[in-house]
Amino acid sequence: MKNALKEQKFWRESQFWDSEIRSKIPKFSLISYFLRLGMGGEKMRTQLLSFVDVLPALKNPRDVASYFVQYLGSSKDSLPMWARQGMRLAEYPLTQYISGRVIRYVITRHLAPYFIIENEDKLPNYPVVIDVLGEKVLSLQEAEEHMSRYHALMDAAGVEGERLHVAVKLSSLFPHFSSENWRKSKQHVIGKFSELLRHAIETDTHITVDAEDYQVCKLTEEVFLDVVSLPEFRNYPHVGIALQAYRTDAQSSAFAIVCTARQRSTPIGIRLIKGAYWDTEMMIADQNGWEFPLFSQKHETDQSFLSVVTYLMGNRDLISLACGTHNPESIAGVIRMADELSVDPPEFQVLYGLGEPVRRALASQDIPVRVYAPLGNLEVGMAYFARRILENTANEGFMATLL
C-alpha cells in the first residue's frame, strides 16, 4: 500500500515537472519552429545536422547553397513549402549566391546563438559553467592555445563576486591523450591540469573535468584523483569531475571519487550526467571487438542515475553534487531523494538553449540550477553541437533527454 502511494506521488511529481517545463517552452519563435522541424523525420534531421557540421568549411555562398541542396535534396518532400521554394532558388546560379548567404545567416545568426555563446560579453546573468569550444587538439601548440583561453577567462573574471565556473576536457591538454599512451598521458596531463588548478585557486575559480569517451575514462579519473590529492591542491573544494551514469561501472567510479574525497578530507564536486557518446561508444566497441561498456536501454541509465545520486547524497559531506538532466522524471526523483534525506536539493545543470525551459521551471521553484554554456565561434560551435547530436541519435542518447 505504502509503495503504491509512493508510486502515485512520484508519478504526480514527474507530471508536475513535465508540465512546468513544457509551459516554459517558447511557443512562437524561429527556434521552436526549427526544433520541431528537426525532431520530426530522422533522415531530414541527420541531413540538416550534417549540413550544419560542414557549414564552417564552406567558404563561399554558392557552395553553401549547393551543399544545402546536395544534403537536403532528397528530403525535399518533407520540407515545408518555404524551404522547398528556397531550395529551388538555391539550384539556380543566379540566386545561389543570395540563398547561400541567407542560409548561412539564418544558421549562424539565428540558430547558433541559441546553442552557443559567442564571447564572455554575451554571458547570461544566471549561473553558468563555461566550456571553451575549439577544434580537436592535435599538437602541443594547440594545447597551449586552448589552455591559454582558460587562463584568460580566469584572469578576466575574479574580482566581481560571482565565482567563475569552467569545464575542461583533459584531451585538450595533450595531443596524444589516450589509454595506449597511458604513462606519458598521465605524466603530461597531471602537469598541465595542475597549472590550470593552480591558477584556479589564485582566482577562486571552480574547475570541472569533463567526461569524454569511455576509452579515456579511467585515465581521466586517475589523473583527476591524483591531482586533487596532491598536497598543493588537497584543501581546495572548488574542483570537480563529470561522471556518466550510462556507464555500467559508474557506481565504482563514484566510489573511487568518494574514497579520494575522504582521504583528502575536502569535498570534491561531481557533475552527474547520463552520458552523451552512446552511438560513438557502440561503434568503438564493435570496431575493436570490445564489450559495450554502457547500459543498452534508456531506463537502465535512468535507474543508474538515480541510484548514484542516492549514493552520493548519502556522502554529501564529501561530495558536492550537481545533477545534469533535462528529464522531468529524473528531476522529480532527485528532489524526492533529497526530501527523504531531509536535505536541500542539489544543484541541477542544464544545457544552454535546449535546457532553457528546464532552467526556468527549476528557477521558478527556487531550485538551484546552473547552465552548461559552450563558448566559442558561433559557426564552429554550432557544427560541434550538430556533430554531438549526430553521434547520439539513438533513443538511448541524450537526444531523448531533450524531449
Added chain:
Amino acid sequence: MVDSNNVFAFKNVSLLDFASPETRASVESALHSVRTSVVGNTYSPIIGGVEMSSTDTFVRCNPASFKEVIGTISMAGIKDANRAVTIAESTQPEWARRDQSERSDVLRKAAGLLEGKRFFFLALMILETGKNREDADGEIAEAIDFLRYYAAVASWLPEHENSVLVDVLGEQNSLFYRPLGIGVSIQPWNFPLAISIGPAVAALVMGNAVLYKPARESSIIGYFMTKLLHEAGVPSGVLQCLPGSGSVIGNHLVSHPRVRFVAFTGSQEVGQSIEDAVHLFNKETIHALAPEQRHKKSIATLETGGKGAIYVDADADLDEAILGVTESAFVFQGQKCSACSRLFVHTDVYDEVVARLTNRIMSLSIGSPERGGFQMGPVIGAEAHERLMGCIATAAQEGEILARGEISPNIADKGFFVPPVLVGELPHDSQTAQSELFGPILSIFRVENLDEAITLVNSTQYGLTAGIFSRNEDHLLRFAQEVDAGNIYTNKKITGAVVARQPFGGMKMSGNGTKAGDWAYLLRFVHRISISRNEARRGHAIN
C-alpha cells in the same frame, strides 16, 4: 555487440584494451620474460622439424638500441633448401589427403594458441622490429584473423563453388580443389607475423607444403611463428623455415623445378626479378623437364609496395584529416606499403593544413617502443637509416623541408631513429614524389580541385592505397571510381587494413591483384578441377 553479418559468421578478434591495468601489466611482464627467455639465443632453420645450426650466421640487434643483440640467426644454405624440398615432397601428399575440415581445424587451433601467446609475440615484435604496442597488437590481431578467416573460407568454398554449377538430368557436375604442391613464401619484416602467416596458412589449409623464408630483420618472429604452427598440428615436413639471404635461398627456391608456386611481399624490384624468374622458367626451363613434370610455376600472391596518397578536399573536417594523415604517414615510421607518403590538399585549406600538420609533426615524440609513450620508434636497421637520411637530403634538394621532427640527443646515437619530415614544393616527377621511400617522409602538394587531385594520385606507378577527406558525396563517389588503388578509404586513415573488412591488395606495379584477407585468396593456391559424371545408367536420372 553487433552480431556477425558475414556468411561464415566470422568475427574479428578483439584488440587489446590498454585502458585495463591488467593488459598494461601483461605487456610489461611479457617484455621482461622475452628478454630472459628469447634474447641472446641462436635461432636455426627448421627443416623437417629439426633445428640445425650452421656456421653461417648473422646477428639481429634491437633497432632502438643497436648495441643490444636480440638473437643470432643461423642461415640456411642451398643444400638445406634442396633437402627441404625433398622432405616437403614426401610429406605433402598425406597432408593433402586429409579432410578439408581437419586442416581448417589446425588453423583454428593455431589461432587459439596465438591468442594465448599474444603478449609474447607483442613483446618480441617490439624488441626485434621496433613496432610500438598499439601497432603490434593490431598486427597480431590480423594474424589471428587470417588463421580463423582462411579456416572458415576453406570450409565454405567447395559448397559455394558447387552452388554455381548447373546440373542436368543424368549428369552430375562438381568442382573440387587440388593443391598446387610445394611453394616458397618470401615475406618482409614490416608485418613480420601477419604477412608471414597469411600466405603460409592460406597455402597450407588448401593442402600445400610451404618453404618459408622470413626476412633477415624478423627471423626470430619467423622462427616462433613456425613453431606455433607446428604445435597446432601442421606436420613439420609441410611447413619449414629457412632464414637466410633472399638472393641465395630465395632465388634458388623460386627457380627450383619442383617448387610450383611463389608467394611474395616486398620491394617492387625484387618482385620484378621474381616475375622474371618465373616467366623464364615457364618459357624455357620447363621444356627441359619430362613431359609429365611440366607444371607451370605460378605467382600465387605478389605484393610489391605502394606510394599511398591522401587528398584533403576544401570541405574536409580538418581535425579528422590531420589525424588520419599523420597516422597513415608516421605510424611505424612510415614503413608500410599502405603508408601515406603523398598528401594533396585543396588550395583553399592548404595553408591551414600545413600549419596544423607542421605543429602536429613537431609534437610527435620519438623514442624506444619498449619504454612506450612515443608516437614513433626506430627504423628497421642501419641500411634503412642511412638510406632514409639520404632520402631526406634528396627531398631537401628537390623541394623544401617544411617540418622536421626532433630526435633527442640521448637516443640519436643509440638506435636507428629517423625524424618525421614534411616536404613541400616538390616537382611531381621528382624522386621524392614518385619512389617508394618506406620511411617517415611525407610530401605535400597544393591542388586546385578534385580533378587535379585524382590525376596526381594516379600519377605514380603504384596503385595500392588512397584516401580522401571530404564531405561532398559526389567527390567521394568520383574519387572511388577514378582512383587507381586497390584499397580506397574515405574520411579515415589509409593504413591498418583489417581481415574481411578491407581485403588488401592493389594494381599497377603494386602487385598482381590478389587480395589478402579475402575469400578468393585461397583459390590462388589450388588447381580447380571439374568433374562431370554420367549418371544415366545408375537409375539416378530422376534426382
